[in-house]
Amino acid sequence: GLGRLAACFMDSLASESLPGNGITLRYKYGFFKQKIVDGNQVELPDQWLRLGNVWEVRKPKHAVDIPFWGHVEIEKDDKTGKLTYLHKDAEYVRAVPYDMPMVGRGTEITNTLRLWDSEASDRLPSNKDFHQYIIELDEITQNVYPDDSTEKGKYLRLKQQYFFVSAGLQAIIKAHLRTYDSLDSFGEKTAIQLNDTHPVLAIPELMRLLMDEHGYEWDHAWQIVTQTMGFTNHTVLSEALERWSIQQMKTLLPRIYMIIVEIDHRFKDFVYGQTHDRDFVNRVQIIRDNQVHMAHLAIVGSHSINGVAQLHSQILIDDLFRDFYQLWPEKFNNKTNGVTHRRWLTYSNPQLHEMLVDTIGDDYVYEPHQLEKLLDFVDNEDLQQRFMNIKRERKQILIDYIEKECGISVPLDSIIDTQAKRLHAYKRQLLNALHIMYLIKKIKKDPSFTMQHQTFIFSAKAAPSYVFAKKVIKLINNISEMVENDERLSQFIKVVFIPNYSVSIAEILLNASDVSEQISTAGKEASGTGNMKFMMNGAITLGTYDGANVEIDSLVGPHDDIIFGLRVEDIKHLIYNGYNVWDELEKNPDLKEVVDSLIDGTWANGDIEEFRVIYDELMFKNDEYLLVADFEAYRKAQEEVQRRYADSKGWARTMLVNIAKSGFFSSDRTIQQYATDIWDIKPLKS
Template sequence: MENISIQQFKKEYVKKFEQLYAYRYDEGSSREHFVALGELVRNYYMNNWKSTIDEYKEKETKQVFYFSMEFLPGRMLKSNLLNLDILPVVEEGLRELGLDLDEVSMGEADPALGNGGLGRLASCFMDSIASTGLAGHGNGIRYQYGLFKQKFIDGYQVELPENWLRNGNVWEVRKENKAVIVRFGGQVYMDTDEEGNLYPRYENTKNILAVPYDVPQIGYHNGIVNNLRLWSAEIPYGEEYLFRTEEERDEVKQITEVLYPDDSNYEGRLLRLRQEYFFSSAGVQSIIRYFKTLDEDWSLLPDKIAIHINDTHPALVVPELMRILIDEEELTWDQAWEITKKTISYTNHTILQEAMERWPIDMLEHLLPRIYHIIAEINRRHIEKKIPLYGEELTYRTTIIEDGQVKMANLAIIGSHSINGVAKLHTNILINETLHDFYLMYPNKFNNKTNGITQRRWVQLSNPGLTSLLDDVIGTDWKSNPEELILLKAHVDNSELLNRLEAVKLENKKRFAKYVKDEMGIEIDPNAIFDVQIKRLHAYKRQLLNVLHILDRYSQIKENPDIDIPKRVFIFGAKAAPSYHYAKQIIKLINAVADLVNNDTDIKDLIKIVFVENYGVSLAELIIPAADISEQISLAGKEASGTSNMKLMANGALTMATMDGATIEIYDYVGKENIYIFGLKNNDVKKYHQNQSYNSRNIYEGNASIKRVLNMLVDGSIPGIYHEGQDIFNSLVKFNDEYFLLKDFDSYIQAHKQADKDYQDREKWNRMALLNVANSGPFSSDYTILRYADEIWKIEPQVENLISSYTPVK
């Protein structure tokens, strides 16, 4: 945008505020200031938003549409100011008006329209698509209520509604003129028209209006503003009489009312299927409407449009696109099928069986009769075509419909031209194990795209101290080309710089410590090691292993109060799915251990435990810059990629990890001296499974420290837990420890001992931290997204690419 002076900004701001509220700006609350500032900032990007979209259309630029059930953008104010290149002006202008941008920013609600990694990845990607100058947009759901607000009551997780829209949303634009109808239910009959062509005749359908709310996705200093289109369900105008009962009206409202709070767990609920079809259909319809304005031949659709599906939640775009092309645009099946496959691509985010979507045939057929017909026909043709090539056995293993269920991953693979995993190990597991049969059929569809993160939010905005250090030492080019961070490596022996890096970390730790004191009343020492595990609570992520380490450390200190180890603060942030009983028991355990340890004066503050409530994007921005240790301790082979590992590394935390997900690639970049690796490898785990040779009870019986720690769960050592202790104990001993915690325990403890030792050598630690920052550049989502663009979507940056030295990495 054009330069704006501080003076001019101040004038415009005060005017905007007073026009909005009719009282003096210095009487406003942060919330009101946020709204006023948001309203003003809109003026600064609206022209670019329009011209970006107009230009794509004029030039018929190929555009990608990223379909995702979840987006976790975080607060957008500062990110928008940063990308518009007016952050310093606004910050200073507000300061001169006696206002603080950080406080004003707190007036914005953090839209929790996602569960965790998958949703946050989608938002990093939206930022990177715009910032690398690509023509690409998001397509999702405007949930009225985001992911639940987490409270701890008596140490238990309680879920409260997250009414993020209570005060409106300044960034969104409701576009009623772009609304479409999505049809559910009823019956479909194949009929013939006057010319003798077959067409589907619908009866008794429920027609729902999908209204888009568009949210700008502003590129970094490049004038591009793309679109994030979120759909809301309404009763169609003039059809209120068709929704006569409260129940019928509620059914409409419910479609976009609340986000399902399950992460990596599949539940075949009708409402979820409604949501999935609703935003898939609305998105495809609006794309088709756009394509028709270009007046091009249908065969050119894949040259103008790419549709990407983020996991299988939007996999119904496959039959939906087929439906529109065949039923409405009257293409032949074969024409439609070619176009569909060429247009759609798919990312797989998990190999956990319990996360694989499979819809009961009855439910699909009842809710979406025509869509089910089409899926069945896709499958029939698939089987018919592949049997002669691959034989019956293999072919039937790839069927979409089996045992009364429709397998969405199979539909997504068969109906697209590309399937990728999200880290090298994950993609290899897909190719060699989980999806091996498909790999034999379609070797060229498979590819890897290791996840990434945007340094704009995760370094520039959340860690201003580190940002100015970097600017001083290596210049500012890393901001548009994060690989330049490697230049920092040349300074690894500069002790003055290392001290400065330590000072930045200390400031960030103090900032977090203040939050902890103010919000939780817990006093923590900023000189302690801040040991951080922030992610959804799931058995495979093994927060429990972290707890076992804490209990072991606690016992040792109790035994030997003069032990010479640095202080540790164990920081947890994690929500559990409301129906995930075991995960909630672990939350209760962590809180009980925190009560025990935090109030035990014998241990002289050598351990503190902070379990923050309601972890989400905004808290991550506060915690990550303050972290010394990044816990990435999933059982090898289970975490598809992980992305907090990248954010923490970029902020100078050292990684404590198993060889899993993208952490393996972090290891490859930083080298074994600058990371703590422990535990079984994927192949070791596989062997145990093959030989069925794991016996956790033997480990329990034979390992004195493990026995001591596990006994604490059941012998009353931890006040406040009841059956939780016994259930967790049983999962580890009686039920053979599904995630191999006991097997990995010793090497985990050893790795932590090494970290204690290294932390006491400040220079050594700081050097390792610096090398982590220096090697974090390749994990920029800008590079990830350029690989998607180049290799999958076949689209090119529309402006001179700021990411100057991009080299495709395989």
């Protein structure tokens, strides 16, 4: 998610001629390749570098050393009283950069994505076996998101985060000093955007470099740091707001921990001076309950804090960071995410691009708001027919792919209803599955049942250690198998799980889909970007009032999307009044039958334990993500899909309206807002 968003941002930076570079790790393996065996997810290594990468250039002369472990000794100058901090017995790892050009469309400006690889330093550790040293340094850039359920895994993640921010900052400082005589103007000339909490160690690390390496006093260094840093929050999920144990931080990064302690101390003094409220101070402090709260550190050390959709940013202000907003309301702002329309429309759907050029010209490629010109043609029946023919062609490509990869035949006149995103409880793939199970029971019970054929497509990876999510994948595949083996069910529905979701698969799905499933629990999805990509290709949003769905709804209106379910304020009211999932199910016997079927063997060839973990997650966590509470609204929304699809001209018109309004969700607009409101940068002239 964050990586794909960053790729869109890099495209827009270059295409808008804005000077902006990316910093990341050069992972040897991707997340994983997903294979489905007997309905279960199996993870295989994703060796994306096995054939090399012709776009990257190794830059060994720009390599830097990164210190870990050891301890800090403090020396005091007897004459001046100045303290010097010496990192003793540190274990150094060499960070070697690989640069990739980031080229935009229609511009001569080229930016850089710098990927850091870990290699052995010339300063080899004296207290560690060499082979063990090599194994441990290799691990730093081995895998993206290593399993952090173990102590070793937590240390590795912390190592990764410090490694790339320290390397990146050292390189940025060297670049600055090639042009300017000192770092006094660093905050004025440099903007660093912290993308979620993973790079937040950049705040204390820049303090370390300014003070320990370049001789700055605390107050001057802090002024430079806060002028430089901006922080983007990407989640409201508590488990995703990183917290590191004091023990881990002080052991692995002793000097960084000392600086964080001092930042926290000074911040608490400031807050108490402002509020005279000890409870308030306790809520916002950076170090609390033996943990370092990275989001708090990010807010304290940045001049700008933004969410990534209007609703998300409001939740940050009202709930998640309410206390910080009281301290610094001027820091908070919204920057609704966007995606590069040049990749997700122009490139991936060439027939649609050709239709748009013939109808409104090609200005939209550079100025995506020009897509609104299409509104003048949405009632044109010839254009509607041309678009539906394109959609049909793209459906055929998808159908052929499904036949080849999954062995499932999908009729061409089927409604293509797609939910493609990471598998997580809050994204509610299970709600989609429960509705399909409800439909199956209804079809089997009612001989007179009929509906327009609908194909429910899922594509998602579950984190390797996320048992619940992996069981949902198994459930979807078992449902699919049941439908395939039942002639009557196949007359009305198909269920397809496409494995190994990727950019290439996404391009096929986006072009072909009629319905875009965006059904997360309201208030849980910060923004989402899949919703935008589907919209650009004409798919109609079937979604909750969550993330960027809110802005899609405000743009197209209720006639051209289908929004359902509880809103954030409804959920607060429901929880406050004592929501009980058992009571809710008693009110809906049909849904109760579906839920109970999870543990009666219906979907597992008689095995009553196969999906017990799903049942327990739903019932014994009191329907944490409110699937039962939203089920009836979702069922009616699916009925509305059926009703609207029956009006072929109306459906075509709605799809064209969605395309016309999708220009707002170009990452060009997002990047322009960052550039103007946060970074204070302007386009370069070629």
